[in-house]
Amino acid sequence: MGGVSIQEARITKNSMGRIKFKSEMERTQLFGDGAKVFLQLEFVDDANNKLLQTAQINIIQGGYQFVQNEIVEILTI
Amino acid sequence: MILISNSFSWCLSAVIWGTVSDWVMIVVTFATLLYLRKTLTSQLHVQKLQLKATMIENSRFLADQDLRFDLQLVDSSFHSLGENKIIHIFIIGSTLKNGNCKNFQLKITAENTEISIDGGGIYTRSKDYQEFNGEN
Numbered sequence: 001m002g003g004v005s006i007q008e009a010r011i012t013k014n015s016m017g018r019i020k021f022k023s024e025m026e027r028t029q030l031f032g033d034g035a036k037v038f039l040q041l042e043f044v045d046d047a048n049n050k051l052l053q054t055a056q057i058n059i060i061q062g063g064y065q066f067v068q069n070e071i072v073e074i075l076t077i
Numbered sequence: 078m079i080l081i082s083n084s085f086s087w088c089l090s091a092v093i094w095g096t097v098s099d100w101v102m103i104v105v106t107f108a109t110l111l112y113l114r115k116t117l118t119s120q121l122h123v124q125k126l127q128l129k130a131t132m133i134e135n136s137r138f139l140a141d142q143d144l145r146f147d148l149q150l151v152d153s154s155f156h157s158l159g160e161n162k163i164i165h166i167f168i169i170g171s172t173l174k175n176g177n178c179k180n181f182q183l184k185i186t187a188e189n190t191e192i193s194i195d196g197g198g199i200y201t202r203s204k205d206y207q208e209f210n211g212e213n
Binding site: 003004005006007008009010011012013014015016017018019020021022023024025026027028029036037038039040041042043044045046047048050052053055057059 | 210
């Protein structure tokens with residue numbers, strides 16, 4: 001299980017992003033019984049150590065699925 | 078004059094009713110009480126307003142903490158690399174819809190594949206964003 005990360009000192013409302021990344025795999029990892037490849041994106045507020053949002057890309061035979069999961073947390077002061 | 082003076086001295090005898098300075102003190106004390114009451118009422122009003130302002134700030138703070146990104150899979154393509162390997166290239170677009178965040182991090186983890194960042198980032202300046210997209 002590998003991973004990479006992008007860090008920003010500060011982002012503000014309407015900040016826009018384009019993240020380009022490549023995924024390299026063996027054919028056998030994508031095709032065949034039990035083949036499963038997925039990428040997990042985690043948007044993290046490091047200052048508060050809080051997971052803001054996640055997204056997944058499941059690479060499947062002949063295509064991919066892009067799934068957005070929103071994490072809702074209630075912060076109490 | 079003597080009659081009036083006598084009459085006054087009977088009506089407002091300093092022994093019974095007090096001297097002018099006593100009356101001034103009473104008037105000043107009463108006026109002070111009135112202003113004190115007014116000040117306290119005003120302070121209570123200001124405190125209520127401050128409480129409301131604090132509650133608004135709290136709710137605004139909570140709303141800011143609840144960051145939401147609008148995510149889109151902008152582009153994806155895959156290429157064969159030799160006979161055994163496949164490379165997928167993804168471009169994810171994101172827009173922060175609310176709030177702001179210090180020390181932000183986007184972690185990408187992968188299972189059964191090796192990944193590497195091929196450029197990009199999350200830009201607070203539209204100029205940087207346009208440069209990455211090759212826009213002028």
